[in-house]
Amino acid sequence: MASTSVQRTANRKLVGQLLVLTAMMFGFGYALVPLYNVFCEVTGINGKTGRLSQVQAATLVPDKAREITVEFVTNVNAGLPWNFRPLQDKVVVHPGVLTSVAFEMGNRANYGIVGQAIPSLAPQTAARYFSKTECFCFARQPLAAGEQKTVPVRFIIDPKIPADVDRVTLSYTFFEAPPAPEPQAAVKGSAPNT
Amino acid sequence: MSEAAAHHDAHHEHHATGMMRWLTTTNHKDIGTMYLIFSLIMFFIGGSMAMIIRLELFQPGLQFVNPQFFNSMTTMHALVMIFGAVMPAWTGFANWLVPLMIGAPDMALPRLNNWSFWILPFAFSLLLGTLFMPGGAPAGGWTMYPPLVLQTGEAFPFLIFAVHFMGASSIAGAINIIATVFNMRAPGMTLMKLPLFVWTWIITAFLLIASIPVLAGAVTMLLTDKFFGTSFFSAAGGGDPVMFQHIFWFFGHPEVYILILPAFGIASAIIPTFARKPLFGYSSMVYAAAAIAFLSFIVWAHHMFTVGMPLAGELFFMYATVLIAVPTGVKVFNWVATMWQGSMTFETPMLFAIAFVVLFTIGGFSGLMLGVTPVDFQYHDTYFVVAHFHYVLVTGAIYSLIAGTYFWLPKMTGHMYDEKLGKLHFWLSTISVNVLFFPQHFLGLAGMPRRIPDYAVQFADWNMVSSIGGFVFGASQLLFVIGIVKCIRGGEKATAQVWEGAHGLEWTLPSPAPYHTFSEPPPAASIEGGMR
Numbered sequence A: 001m002a003s004t005s006v007q008r009t010a011n012r013k014l015v016g017q018l019l020v021l022t023a024m025m026f027g028f029g030y031a032l033v034p035l036y037n038v039f040c041e042v043t044g045i046n047g048k049t050g051r052l053s054q055v056q057a058a059t060l061v062p063d064k065a066r067e068i069t070v071e072f073v074t075n076v077n078a079g080l081p082w083n084f085r086p087l088q089d090k091v092v093v094h095p096g097v098l099t100s101v102a103f104e105m106g107n108r109a110n111y112g113i114v115g116q117a118i119p120s121l122a123p124q125t126a127a128r129y130f131s132k133t134e135c136f137c138f139a140r141q142p143l144a145a146g147e148q149k150t151v152p153v154r155f156i157i158d159p160k161i162p163a164d165v166d167r168v169t170l171s172y173t174f175f176e177a178p179p180a181p182e183p184q185a186a187v188k189g190s191a192p193n194t
Numbered sequence B: 001m002s003e004a005a006a007h008h009d010a011h012h013e014h015h016a017t018g019m020m021r022w023l024t025t026t027n028h029k030d031i032g033t034m035y036l037i038f039s040l041i042m043f044f045i046g047g048s049m050a051m052i053i054r055l056e057l058f059q060p061g062l063q064f065v066n067p068q069f070f071n072s073m074t075t076m077h078a079l080v081m082i083f084g085a086v087m088p089a090w091t092g093f094a095n096w097l098v099p100l101m102i103g104a105p106d107m108a109l110p111r112l113n114n115w116s117f118w119i120l121p122f123a124f125s126l127l128l129g130t131l132f133m134p135g136g137a138p139a140g141g142w143t144m145y146p147p148l149v150l151q152t153g154e155a156f157p158f159l160i161f162a163v164h165f166m167g168a169s170s171i172a173g174a175i176n177i178i179a180t181v182f183n184m185r186a187p188g189m190t191l192m193k194l195p196l197f198v199w200t201w202i203i204t205a206f207l208l209i210a211s212i213p214v215l216a217g218a219v220t221m222l223l224t225d226k227f228f229g230t231s232f233f234s235a236a237g238g239g240d241p242v243m244f245q246h247i248f249w250f251f252g253h254p255e256v257y258i259l260i261l262p263a264f265g266i267a268s269a270i271i272p273t274f275a276r277k278p279l280f281g282y283s284s285m286v287y288a289a290a291a292i293a294f295l296s297f298i299v300w301a302h303h304m305f306t307v308g309m310p311l312a313g314e315l316f317f318m319y320a321t322v323l324i325a326v327p328t329g330v331k332v333f334n335w336v337a338t339m340w341q342g343s344m345t346f347e348t349p350m351l352f353a354i355a356f357v358v359l360f361t362i363g364g365f366s367g368l369m370l371g372v373t374p375v376d377f378q379y380h381d382t383y384f385v386v387a388h389f390h391y392v393l394v395t396g397a398i399y400s401l402i403a404g405t406y407f408w409l410p411k412m413t414g415h416m417y418d419e420k421l422g423k424l425h426f427w428l429s430t431i432s433v434n435v436l437f438f439p440q441h442f443l444g445l446a447g448m449p450r451r452i453p454d455y456a457v458q459f460a461d462w463n464m465v466s467s468i469g470g471f472v473f474g475a476s477q478l479l480f481v482i483g484i485v486k487c488i489r490g491g492e493k494a495t496a497q498v499w500e501g502a503h504g505l506e507w508t509l510p511s512p513a514p515y516h517t518f519s520e521p522p523p524a525a526s527i528e529g530g531m532r
Helices: A002-043 A054-058 A124-129 B002-007 B018-024 B028-056 B067-102 B110-132 B155-183 B196-227 B241-275 B282-295 B300-307 B311-323 B325-339 B348-371 B373-379 B383-413 B419-445 B457-489 B524-529
Strands: A068-076 A082-086 A090-093 A099-107 A113-122 A130-135 A141-143 A148-157 A167-176
Touching: A002 B155, A002 B196, A002 B241, A054 A130, A068 A082, A068 A099, A068 A148, A082 A167, A090 A099, A099 A141, A113 A124, A124 A130, A141 A148, B018 B028, B028 B067, B028 B110, B028 B383, B028 B457, B067 B110, B067 B155, B067 B196, B067 B241, B067 B383, B110 B155, B155 B196, B196 B241, B196 B282, B241 B282, B241 B300, B241 B325, B241 B348, B241 B383, B282 B325, B300 B311, B300 B373, B311 B325, B311 B348, B311 B373, B325 B348, B348 B373, B348 B383, B348 B419, B373 B419, B383 B419, B383 B457, B419 B457
Parallel strands: A068 A167
Antiparallel strands: A068 A090, A082 A099, A099 A148, A113 A141, A113 A167, A130 A148
């Protein structure tokens, strides 16, 4: 009889430990989300571009000897009745020089829609050297029925960008913004205005 | 009940009869039997779906089902076969055999054991019920990638909760098996004397506990993305759909070893028996299984080489993946070395075990090819992948399940199965399974994509061949059921040892194994006898 109670205690302890392990692994699944984002931010492999203030941008030393072609691609996610196009297909810039470009967007629907643009830069290795001081993607963009709008993007390329990169492609995809507002969006982005 | 219990001693408690016996049983053999029958039923449900798939693919064009239903069939076939047929079958064998093999009277947690089985019928009612729902069953693939899976109709929450239930069942089963082996071994049964089936199951159980909760997390994120406004995988809200693939495959790769490791254990039990030699390299088998389990956690991204990973990532995952061939090669080498110069006989379990070694190795080789990043860019999402994972799962996991069934059925029923019928089942299955899956390598290399109901006419010939193989393979499995039913009903009396070369504690018991076994621990001599 003694041995069964010893065994029962041992079972209970082991099951407790295994349940803790199970709970930890469930938590680990969720922990992978911030880990993934941190990993992408540090390595820049997600094509996610950076964000700088005007002051920070001014500290970069222009490299007039190098030229980099920046191409623009725009997409509208399925189901969003918007027009969206870059006003220039590409620009040639020097690293370290702040450059302005403009995009045009319009709502074809007869009701107002809020959109959110998601940027991506190719090649991935260049993403961490590409920063914007102003972008319509920093905030959600409401468009009234039939409204047309031209929005700016100001970007700067860090002169430390790898020497083999002479061409990058910046793409934006507009999605219908999810219902909940994002508190971070309003803080730093300059007002998107024509 | 308490009155009845008072009249009996602890080992002969009152049994409910009829349906209540099975609902309330805590006996490991009863529960093992229920698991095995459940998985056999699921094997035929999943198999019927495969028949529909092969019927539609018999000829190019759309003949029998609409594309949406076809996609439901591929999705449901995978979910039913993985979570309904193979995983419960392993738990069923573990229930039957682990206590017998380690000299324990029952599982450590008999009530949890009952509960973990009885979750399954509910889980699969939820899943199979989706076939009759508006919008149809899930059709976005068993991998449930967003955003596609989020377009599933009313079936979506049923899919998610079914996965949660299946996961809970297998975690409960895994905890039970670990507790049984760690705390209930007979005196003298040290870890390095455990039969390999027990060893591979222990490792599988840890894989289950470490990986299934991650799947549960991933599908919960899908659920909240769909219904509660989170944006884990929605780019518009700052999430990333590729992240789902990382989290899913962090579960998914260990999962494939969950499906195959116990098969290694069964092959390691059968081959020495019919070669009449001890298993070659016992300890290297244990270490190889542990090494495979460890590596399985660091190779997940080889399922997603084409998502646009940095070169360093692709190289890392390629090297780690190809490294798995080393411990797997050790195992195959050991099985072959066990047979080398053995006095072999070829009863049905041995035939299936040898076919397992040969055909699983073919699946392993195509896996190596897929693991090499540059060529995977060509093979990704083609029928080559389909051929690969069916060689490792059908002729790997399922073959070893069939081998194990023939091997231990006399111990479970007390009767020998019909050897002629078994051999017929083997030869029909083995010829047809190769007619079924081997041409899919050619189709994949020629560029036929997977998960499509129609295809270019250049793929017509091999698809027809493959479908014919599929129909024959499907029909031959009826022989398996006939063999099992005949064996349960009667047949030649089985001896205690059953097989001349069988060693191990379960063979010291009479056949059929009594309802209660090893109430007293087995003598040390019989433990040593299992180790020869």
